[in-house]
Amino acid sequence: MKEQAKPHNHHPSLSVGIIGGGIAGSTIALRLAELGINVEIFEEGTSLVNGPPICHLHAGGNLYREISDEQCIALLQQSIDSLKIFPHTVNIRPTVIATPKHDKGEPDALIPRLEKLQSFYQQLVNEDPANQVIGKPASYFKLYYQEDLEALSKLGMPSCPVSFDDWMIPVARNLDLDQFKYPLVLVQEYGWSVFRLAATANLALNKLPTSRVHTQSKVTHVSQYADSSWQIEYQKYDTNCQDHVTHHLNVDYLINACGFQTGVIDDMAKQQRSRLVEFKAAYVTQWPDCQGSWPEVIFHGERGTPDGMAQLTPYPDGYFQLHGMTEDITLFKQGLVKSTSHSAQPKLSDSFIRKIKSGWDNNEVDTRTTRAIKHMSRFVPTYQSAQVGGKPLFGAQQVPGDDITLRAADVSFAGNRYARTEIVKASSALSAANSIVKQLQHDGLFALHNSNASQSIEQSFPVTRSLSAHDVEAYAIQLAQERDYPEALAKTLSFDLES
Incomplete structure (x- = not known):
């Protein structure tokens, strides 16, 4: 025993x-x-x-183009340590990072950071093989160009993905490939279950x-x-x-x-x-027409604009969590507040406190979730058939400093x-x-x-x-x-x- x-x-x-x-x-x-x-x-x-909604491990911080390499390396180290303590909390699937043509950024700019993270991960595994918790370092990321995705789009949909290419097939078959800059990046960023x-x-x-x-x-x-x-x-x-x-x-x-x-x-x-507090929400949807096993997909965009980042996070049974970094979806007008010289506590308006303490009005749930679905369908046209799948995951997040x-x-x-x-x-x-x-x-x-x-x-x-x-x-x-x-x-x- x-x-x-x-x-x-x-x-x-x-x-x-x-x-x-x-x-x-x-x-x-x-x-x-x-x-x-x-x-x-x-x-x-x-x-x-x-x-606040937790859905992503952030093993490298690759969702955030604006943060420093040092922060990305810190998040990679912290994520590895956390996975070793909480082994049953991870959702093992990769993340795809896509840059739309309307975005000011260039996907090639991510590659030096990815190579630096890959090298650091390899160093950690060399020091202690137990650190290999997000796949082999040599497979930390893979690049896909338009011709690669066009070829994958012609393949059958695997029911159980066993390779990176398998994970990319539903992406290749459902995205309007002419909308994006290349390469798309697949990276070993896992999901995390709150x-x-x-x-x-x-x-x-x-x-x-x-x-x-x-x-x-x-x-x-x-x-x-x-x-x-x-x-x-x-x-x-x-x-x-x-x-x-x-x-x-x-x-x-x-x-x-x-x-x-x-x-x-x-x-x-x-x-x-001195600190900031920001109220944010993610939206629970169900996609009855979903085919295959999806990776998480990040569509980069400028925060706070109508073209803000869109995030598609998969769960079992056709459920997906959506972020849309616009003021009509994940972000909120007056949702970002800061402390004062008189108090260390930033003051959120009563409407946000009511959401946190008492929940949401059903009409607002439907309105904002529908906006999130519409925002996602700009990149994944077939996602327009998705439905409201439940109440939002939400909360207020503190950030030290300014x-x-x-x-x-x-x-x-x-x-x-x-x-x-x-x-x-x-x-x-x-x-x-x-x-x-x-x-x-x-x-x-x-x-x-x-x-x-x-x-x-x-x-x-x-x-x-x-x-x-x-x-x-x-x-x-x-x-x-x-x-x-x-x-x-x-x-x-x-x-x-x-x-």
């Missing part, structure tokens, strides 16, 4: 409070609880990991004896004692008396992982910070025994967690045993990695049902890619 996985066996007296149970707060809670640190995590919702991430976090933290998860708990105040420990005041929704009951809890260290509401806790803690193009960020430290997470992409959550462990060591609050200090990333998460793919998917489907989304968004999409 297989021995049950256990967290590390030392139990320091250190206690850490984490406010916010999104992907950042949950990953940090897992990292610390696996080390035996006592963790208290607070989440307003009924389960962990909600918030529901299986949520399932992993909920299941693992409930198994860890050093973690306590406080769901339906709203933090109303924090204060610091002279000895630098913190008191957290929170209200717990009592289902028996239909009321909110106020509680107090003391911790040695406080982590602010509140996502777009991070500034609220910053203000309570008297820690000023550069809305920033993608690789993790954590910052302020005051005494206080950290704030500032991830923009989910793959940065583990980096934030590791930085906090180092800070706890630096402050003398925690010491790694020699056996733990030499452990690999995988060895640092024995309980998290012990979860089975079946259990993760089953609980993910349950969460999708509870959150009123199609089960398809929680199911595993996995194919063997070309070696």
Whole structure:
């Protein structure tokens, strides 16, 4: 009988409070609880990991032409590490990047970055073969020219793709090939399931004896004692008396992982910070006429214009998630706000807060999803037959500083025994967690045993990695049902890619 996985066996007296149970707060809670640190995590919702739509691993950041090569390399490293910790959360399929003729960019400009990323990936695999989690480095990307796609368009549609060319057949057969600049790029950028991430976090933290998860708990105040420990005041929704009951809890260290509401806790803690917050949405569609297994496809475009980037993200059962980087689809007028000299919390208008707290008006769901379908059908004409497949995936995203193009960020430290997470992409959550462990060591609050200090990333998460793919998917489907989304968004999409 297989021995049950256990967290590390030392139990320091250190206690850490984490406010916010999104992907950042949950990953940090897992990292610390696996080390035996006592963790208290607070989440307003009924389960962990909600918030902005997560659909893409960003193993190289190739969706974003405007970010630096350094950010792309950081995202590649972070994505590889994250996949090693959350192996059952990935949707294994490639991504195709296409540049329309009306776009100002040139696809050849991507090639030097892709070659740099490929070389860096090869270096990581040479250092540790366990880093090979997104295919072989030699197959990190492949270029396709118009004549290549015209030849592929004449081939039959494979039901189960086994090569890069197989993945390109539905693309070749459904795009108006004369609309694009060449080459098109196929790259080993995988999908990421927000529901299986949520399932992993909920299941693992409930198994860890050093973690306590406080769901339906709203933090109303924090204060610091002279000895630098913190008191957290929170209200717990009592289902028996239909009321909110106020509680107090003391911790040695406080982590602010509140996502777009991070500034609220910053203000309570008297820690000023400059940041942006942007409300965004992606749209759930079902395409009954879909044929074959699709890769994700990115159609580049200028952000915030009618020609903004379009993103087609596949799921099982003919479901696709759509982004359209225009103000009528994914972006919103007045949806981008910034902090002030008086408050670290950017103020979104009440209409966005109502969406986050109470949901969407059905008419707006239909209107914006229909616009997303129309935007996609500019590039994939047959997509005009797609239908509304469910309510949008949505939320507000914080970006530290004032550069809305920033993608690789993790954590910052302020005051005494206080950290704030500032991830923009989910793959940065583990980096934030590791930085906090180092800070706890630096402050003398925690010491790694020699056996733990030499452990690999995988060895640092024995309980998290012990979860089975079946259990993760089953609980993910349950969460999708509870959150009123199609089960398809929680199911595993996995194919063997070309070696």
